[in-house]
Amino acid sequence: MNLLGKREPGIYGSKTLQEINDTLQLDAENLGVELRCFQSNHEGALIDAVQAAMGECDGLLINPGGFTHTSVALRDAISGVAIPTVEVHLSNVHARESFRHHSYIAPIAVGQISGFGAESYRLGLLALIRHLQQGKSE
Amino acid sequence: MNLLGKREPGIYGSKTLQEINDTLQLDAENLGVELRCFQSNHEGALIDAVQAAMGECDGLLINPGGFTHTSVALRDAISGVAIPTVEVHLSNVHARESFRHHSYIAPIAVGQISGFGAESYRLGLLALIRHLQQGKSE
Amino acid sequence: MNLLGKREPGIYGSKTLQEINDTLQLDAENLGVELRCFQSNHEGALIDAVQAAMGECDGLLINPGGFTHTSVALRDAISGVAIPTVEVHLSNVHARESFRHHSYIAPIAVGQISGFGAESYRLGLLALIRHLQQGKSE
Amino acid sequence: MNLLGKREPGIYGSKTLQEINDTLQLDAENLGVELRCFQSNHEGALIDAVQAAMGECDGLLINPGGFTHTSVALRDAISGVAIPTVEVHLSNVHARESFRHHSYIAPIAVGQISGFGAESYRLGLLALIRHLQQGKSE
Amino acid sequence: MNLLGKREPGIYGSKTLQEINDTLQLDAENLGVELRCFQSNHEGALIDAVQAAMGECDGLLINPGGFTHTSVALRDAISGVAIPTVEVHLSNVHARESFRHHSYIAPIAVGQISGFGAESYRLGLLALIRHLQQGKSE
Amino acid sequence: MNLLGKREPGIYGSKTLQEINDTLQLDAENLGVELRCFQSNHEGALIDAVQAAMGECDGLLINPGGFTHTSVALRDAISGVAIPTVEVHLSNVHARESFRHHSYIAPIAVGQISGFGAESYRLGLLALIRHLQQGKSE
Amino acid sequence: MNLLGKREPGIYGSKTLQEINDTLQLDAENLGVELRCFQSNHEGALIDAVQAAMGECDGLLINPGGFTHTSVALRDAISGVAIPTVEVHLSNVHARESFRHHSYIAPIAVGQISGFGAESYRLGLLALIRHLQQGKSE
Amino acid sequence: MNLLGKREPGIYGSKTLQEINDTLQLDAENLGVELRCFQSNHEGALIDAVQAAMGECDGLLINPGGFTHTSVALRDAISGVAIPTVEVHLSNVHARESFRHHSYIAPIAVGQISGFGAESYRLGLLALIRHLQQGKSE
Amino acid sequence: MNLLGKREPGIYGSKTLQEINDTLQLDAENLGVELRCFQSNHEGALIDAVQAAMGECDGLLINPGGFTHTSVALRDAISGVAIPTVEVHLSNVHARESFRHHSYIAPIAVGQISGFGAESYRLGLLALIRHLQQGKSE
Amino acid sequence: MNLLGKREPGIYGSKTLQEINDTLQLDAENLGVELRCFQSNHEGALIDAVQAAMGECDGLLINPGGFTHTSVALRDAISGVAIPTVEVHLSNVHARESFRHHSYIAPIAVGQISGFGAESYRLGLLALIRHLQQGKSE
Amino acid sequence: MNLLGKREPGIYGSKTLQEINDTLQLDAENLGVELRCFQSNHEGALIDAVQAAMGECDGLLINPGGFTHTSVALRDAISGVAIPTVEVHLSNVHARESFRHHSYIAPIAVGQISGFGAESYRLGLLALIRHLQQGKSE
């Protein structure tokens, strides 16, 4: 995701990942929560990060990118740590190639938000926090 | 949807549709937008309402319920009026029966939000308004 | 269903819907139960009727006709009111076109009876009453 | 269909439904037949109309729109009244999304005409009349 | 089927096969028909029994159990003797694993009844007798 | 197609191909257009003819017969010459074997007409001419 | 297969299994080979017979009936004894229900003959003998 | 088929097409029937030959080769002339690639024989003649 | 399975079933458990044996052979007696034909072991005993 | 392929088939090999040419066009002559309609090259020659 | 896999990966073999380890976790080093989601063991050693 802003703005919007992270940090401050950002092209590094979150984080906000549709290992990691997770996508995955309609992550997540560009992250953060505040089990 | 709050709270959460509407109206006021609520069990009535929105509304926030997965007619109506539409679901449709994973509406919507109970509507309203403010074409 | 008796007697038998209703009313009287009949070509009207039955009826006897195979909304309505439901069909749906072999209603019903013409209704009424009398949860 | 002419002219052509109806009425007069027009977004209302046509009409000219691909109930209604039916589509359904390639109506219709815009209706009327004149059973 | 009553009462109900047979015999007496019961775990023995019924029995009431979904040979036997057959199931097969939704027997049977526990047999007997009395060909 | 009239009149109607051609020539004269007829059992000959039409013909009226469902080469030829094409069928292909429901030609044609016997050709000619007169791009 | 001649002569022809066996015995004598006939409705008995043929028979002529389409065990038995096998069918299985188009036996047989009624057996015997005479490995 | 004998003898056997034809002619003489042989790599030429056989031949013996699995046009030609047809294959098509398991021809043929090398033709000729002699309609 | 050792040693290994049974009996003695061996080509006999094991055996070690992939009845029998079951295969079923990749038994078994020849049985016995000793519910 | 250069240059590039052939002849001369060009819209003519190449050519360079996806007969011809074959495509078939992703030819070819316009032919010629020079069996 | 023991003990059992490794080391000592343990969430690291094993290890015991169902690269690595491999799973993959029923590894492994919790590893080690001792090629 580290080319965001440069690549295919028609599909992914024009904000860079850094701008999204900065906006999310601001939102997090306003909402009184601590936010840690992590990005990697390595599925294994994402799994490591998910596992490292156990006991450290109350919730996960994840844009699994291409791994959404292919990674059973990432699904098992999230399912294994049992931390409430919200899945977000910049683009509307349901309006793209059919192989993007299926998510291995969504069935074990609290919910999924897709299609609102950088706003997907902000909505996802809001959704995650409200979910945790309501102590509403999935 | 008019039995919300009574039926299957494990799946759909415990808020009634009226409570959701009231909360949405409050949100709308705070966000400075006008909101009209419509509910029907009749696919045809929903289509009529969508068509009546043409020239009247800037955006559509829709929970198509069971019609999500079966109604080409509703899709064609939304596609026909060309009003930016956000699809929301109370439950996480991707974690339920496989026939709920496919949406006829999502491919022609701005985006889809599912799984956050009554919050799905609030997030959807927020998403729709921000989408319209940014004049960001889908 | 309001053309019953006139149309395709080879498939649906020669009794009219009125005759079936009359026979069912007689059966109901003999069995000491109250029976209300409702017929509509409108999926939405059927959903309204199902929801109106909540708190009013102990059981539902339904021939969903063509909606059997296409209506998730009707399924959700029946599932939502949580009233024991018996699904009946005049013709043997399993012996007809393959798209008639799948029912959205059957998986959430007590059971399914198909193929006995007007008798399907009478058997269904009997099945429903016995199910309710035995307080046997599905 | 009541937004025809306003919506998506690229797909559906630029004539309004009223213009199409007027043209069809003219054609009907020239061909010496009586034509009744009916339009609804309600599947149930279409089914009611089909059933009401029994004993009243010699043929049916129908553009089932989105119901083409989803309505077993409409199919059963047409099959039930056993009136020769011609299915027409403004757009070329075979050149659009794959879910539009299948029709529940076509297998029980005399024939199908698609892709000629408003002309599809006129060709369909002509086809229906000639079919009836030749007393050619399907 | 000879473990009925002991095994998985949640799925199959708590009546033993003997109790069901006794109840059916009583029903048969009341209805003035003769009933012969046969049970086997052997597909071939069931086929032998079906063939032996030719010229001996007016109707067949069968719960094909697991063979419902796998036995073309049983289907061919029933189809070969051309005796009107009613298929019954204790559990609601349409609410269980997807491989139980398809029946090789149902398409050549008069009809199918499933989901009413031991009552499925009684309803099936009633259905069969009424079918035979009406001389109603399938 | 050169056995038309002799073979399977139940499916294809009783007119011979020559009679259809004659009628079409008459129609063409009345409509003020020139019509050339070509028939072959050879897919390659049909492709040759399509390519030879480039620069010679304003439109193509084609009944691809069995090649409808199997010939990518014919599709590519029509697509290559970019001449507006109308696909017609004597029988209602949508009411026959499922392998006849898919057409390789229709997605690149202006439209498809099927089910009206010899009239399919006449309607197709009319459709093609009106399409060309309106200069309406597909 | 022991009802042959009585059941469904339209599909299976009118010769009884005994007549077929007699004819085959005559053919075998004329061809100078010894023939043993075995029939059972029990898949297990057929498997036993196949295994008993090892070291006893040079070839197998089998009409697996309904087991053709469902029995991996029979396939494994034939494959296990490694005796050249010819599969025959009275009816043309490729012209019947689609589940009859697939054979578990054919891929491990020398060849398959279907559709010629009682002649299928005679042709199969001839084919088997010629195959064995030519010592032609499959 | 004109390379038979040279190519892939492991699959197709070592007899040339000419040898097969000669053997068939001998068989035909012995059986008192007249046989005409035709071979072409051109699907259209095969279709022409089938159509030319109408009124000339009492039966067709055909090895459709690769066209077996792809040619709807050839199927329609055979179906159109309504001459009893026997389909033969040198190799056991059911033991080869899965795309060879389906035949467009078999469902409209009297029967199919595959897997016996050159003998398939001889068996097919025998099968065809016996079929014609018995005047047994398929 | 009673041809083991003779047939297809490349696939199934060279030990006879008797040798496997003897080895298993030795293993059982060493492990201090009683072992009963049963073999049949009859699905019904296997089902009878499974049902007879209820109340007699603490665990089942089964190589369902070809029935693995086809027998719902065997699955229902094992599921009905609710005895912990271990499924073993001599060959690696996942490396053979695709129809061998699916097992009706595995989803209701404790586990599955395949591919180790005669050792599969020994490993299965060990696995079953350890499972029972740990009182580990599946 | 004889309209190349005129049709759809966006997909197929702007060189004519003649220009491609000329370039290929030049390449062949430079590489010291003899090249014969053949083009036909007739599948049968292509098969004839393939068979005629046996004993005449050391390798085949083929662009099967639409036949790539539909012709088992062409595959069998190439497989029959056993001449090393390279399959080329002007356009990137994997980026076009899904029915173009499958090739009947590729599995029996040395390799496949697609997407480089006229260069695909040149690369294919180079690939073929190097393959032949290395005597590298596929 | 490094969260084993903490996560989802219902599915994966309660032993930690370290305990499993310790037990395996003990088993290895008792069996007189050397064992090296490696764990990573990184598919690439697993592939590196597999390749590093070439010339170093006589066998591989692998629990590919989520990569079982998605990694062609891991399969190719194992296939490339050609070291006998045994695939093990803690849980019974055949009793879980359908996407876990398929393994890319099993078809190229000696065998597969699943469902016995930590014992799966011990059984797998035993199976691997016996396989290597018998020098039994897969």
Add this chain to the structure above:
Amino acid sequence: MNLLGKREPGIYGSKTLQEINDTLQLDAENLGVELRCFQSNHEGALIDAVQAAMGECDGLLINPGGFTHTSVALRDAISGVAIPTVEVHLSNVHARESFRHHSYIAPIAVGQISGFGAESYRLGLLALIRHLQQGKSE
């Protein structure tokens, strides 16, 4: 890929990856272009490398190995940097297991070359350079 030359020479040819790289460097020098080689078993490292190429390289020559068939993330990376990419394979993927027939990369690449062993790389380099020289957009 770093075991090339040692593993499975029958499938992948006998050249080592280093030899291929050396040959490619020579080709690159002769063609006047600069070439950088990168190899990794880590999908993430490949993605990093693709992204690092943005602004640095004019084209990408990639053999995605097993990731070809499974990596949406790699596809998205290549699509994101929008650098013309040529996909090459040592073996003919279309002649191997069916899961190798689909490529996630090919639809967004310029073209694909497979089956020519080490020559695939050289042809791919040539194809890429010519593509870049012609400034021909895909």
